[in-house]
Amino acid sequence: MALDENTRALAQKIIDLYPQSRSALLPMLHLVQGEEGYVSQAGIEFCAEVLGISAAEVGGVATFYTMYKRRPTGEHLVSVCTNTLCGMLGGDKIYAELSDELGVGHNETTDDGTITLEHAECLAACDYAPVVTVNYEFFDKQSVQSAKELVASLRAGQKPKPTRGAQITSFREAELELAGVLDDELVAAKVASVDNIESSLRGLKLARERGETAPAADYNTPIAAKEENK
Numbered sequence: 001m002a003l004d005e006n007t008r009a010l011a012q013k014i015i016d017l018y019p020q021s022r023s024a025l026l027p028m029l030h031l032v033q034g035e036e037g038y039v040s041q042a043g044i045e046f047c048a049e050v051l052g053i054s055a056a057e058v059g060g061v062a063t064f065y066t067m068y069k070r071r072p073t074g075e076h077l078v079s080v081c082t083n084t085l086c087g088m089l090g091g092d093k094i095y096a097e098l099s100d101e102l103g104v105g106h107n108e109t110t111d112d113g114t115i116t117l118e119h120a121e122c123l124a125a126c127d128y129a130p131v132v133t134v135n136y137e138f139f140d141k142q143s144v145q146s147a148k149e150l151v152a153s154l155r156a157g158q159k160p161k162p163t164r165g166a167q168i169t170s171f172r173e174a175e176l177e178l179a180g181v182l183d184d185e186l187v188a189a190k191v192a193s194v195d196n197i198e199s200s201l202r203g204l205k206l207a208r209e210r211g212e213t214a215p216a217a218d219y220n221t222p223i224a225a226k227e228e229n230k
């Protein structure tokens, strides 16, 4: 899909949220992925043009973060955590078996275009290891068998329910959500689908019970002055 006038309007919506347009680069790259399924060369040039920075600066960011894909991504991004804890508890085996079954390696996409597989660093859910995410929604405590069933259901066009959080969308919709420009109706549907998040909110609940709050933000003092005052 081309980066067209509609993309330009969405880009402006994102840029307007920031005091300096260049600060909008990360969500802009998600917007490009939402439109194209990856960060193409055209996407890099688009970001550079609308943000008033060089293509080299955009490329440097796009190639640094693993969430930005430089090759076309399938309908769903399946991420298998192979960091230490998940790896030891079965993540390595899950990744190897899925790779065999799907016939793809890291960051590769199945011939039918449904699944891009990646092995991921810690997905911040070690207490639910081994963890798999689909378009960044969590499927906790996976086994080889459950992970195979998960990808089979995705390939059959189904939308399996994550262990917690919101219903999955496609990879592109997830990217538009990360960019903050997902269609309002889809956002409402995702919010309405949120389920089983008590464990994720436990820290917040404890902080409230104890009356703990984050320090007030000071947006007016320059960072250098804050460092000097330490």
Ligand code: FES
Pocket (backbone or CB within 6 Å): 081, 082, 083, 084, 085, 086, 087, 121, 122, 123, 124, 125, 126, 127, 129, 130, 131
């Ligand atoms: S090691 Fe897998 S979620 Fe942390």
